[in-house]
Amino acid sequence: MSGSNGCKIAVLVIIVALFAGTLGFVSGFAAHAVLVAAEPIENPLVLVEEPTALPPTEGVEAAPTGEASPTGEETETLPPEEPTPVPTIAIPDETGEAFDLFWEAWNLIQRDYYGELPSAEEMTYGAIRGATNTLGDPYTAFVDPAAAEHRRATDGGEYEGIGAMVSMEDGWLTIVEPFKDQPADRAGLLPGDIVLRVDDTPIENMSIYEAISFILGPAGTDVTLEILREGDEPFEVVVTRAKIEVPLVESEMRDDGIAYLSLFSFDADSTAKLQAALEELMAQGPDGLIFDLRGNPGGYLNEAILTAGLFLPQDDVLMIERTTEEEIFMTAHDFDGQGPVAPDIPMVVLVNGGSASASEIVAGALQDYGRATLVGETTFGKGSVQLIHELSNGAELRVTKARWFTPNDRAIHGEGLEPDLEVEITAEDAEANLDPQLERAVEYLLTGQ
Secondary structure: OOHHHOOOOOOOOOOOOOOOOEOEEEOOEOOOOOOOOOOOOOOOEEEEOOOEEOOOOOOOOOOOOOOOOOOOOOEEEOOOOOOOOOEEEOOOHHHHHHHHHHHHHHHHHHHHOOOOOOOHHHHHHHHHHHHHHOOOOOOOEEEOHHHHHHHHHOOOOEEEEOOEEEEEEOOEEEEEEEOOOOHHHHOOOOOOOEEEEEOOEEOOOOOHHHHHHHHOOOOOOEEEEEEEOOOOOOEEEEEEOEEEEOOOEEEEEOOOOEEEEEEOOEOOOHHHHHHHHHHHHHOOOOOEEEEEOOOOOOEOHHHHHHHHOOOOOOOOOOEEEEOOOOEEEEOHHHHOOOOOOOOOOOEEEEEOOOOOOHHHHHHHHHHHOOOOEEEEOOOOOOOEEEEEEEOOOOOEEEEEEEEEEOOOOOEOOOOOOOOOEEOOOOHHHHHOOOOHHHHHHHHHHHHOO
């Protein structure tokens, strides 16, 4: 696609997930923060994020929960009988014996270990990470204070980093999509590249949020990434960070009468900006509409519902959310939607492996109701919702609270949405600046086939 409409061309090789949820997320990463946006608030923030974009990612929507943000457990310190004081935790009676075993093991380590012991803080962080890892859910994670502060400082549409969407799977941080003409792209990083090390720090088995915090940094500074690429030996790439400004909405009325609309992430005001661009396009009488959600890692839940409501009736069920306690059927009316702006125009939604979380909510609803034809590649497959709890020392605990399903009760998590018309973009296409997915979408709207 031409530079004027900012077409997002991605070569999907391996997908692993803030720019924050990616969900599974869906889920930012532009060596920004994981697309998991959240404003510093006292109540937990509900995210629908994941892959994360190193710009945000898991953009996410804040849904009021009415719960106060929990703080960490109080800790005590054992008498200094051993070399290093050991913190103790107030454990409920029913779990006391299990934790007695933990302290039995740790006391032996203190007594016998030849080497430097971790600090009480490092031990506490390690214990929390170990506990969350037993859940087998990459989106339930502990984020240390420094990484959490990075995330809060880089919320929004601009940040300083390398400009790439990333994902985490099986402990490996993977490039999902470098942003066109940004540092990662100019340095030659490709979709599917696995980041083994950032400068001198191995990042395997870190949470995605912490791994990204090592990649972010001031514009003009260099970061050395050790990369594993399929078919090659590991090699190093030096990337010069820059200020990354991510255009939230791009739109264009094409010469062939097709309106093009692109949304990068579901930020707090994305629907309002999208609606303004859509109304301007509709006023020009287009013959069809292409809505590009490729590489969109997700964002705020309410923005996803409101965006779907720009194309569907306000009382249509747009998403089903299930928790251990309840089942919620969400409509645009629930979020004060004002009614569809483009309810009838022939429509195609472009998706790929970088379309995650909130993007999948929108695409799934439009597909289920037959409102739009999906063109491209299978989406990321993050259908979970996270609560962000700010802990007492500034760290964050992200907890998967729910799973969501399309209006026809299709599960997305771990599966993704299959396009109606599957079209891949090869490495050769990307190098030649070709976009067969966009071309197929235009063909479908002009011919109906």
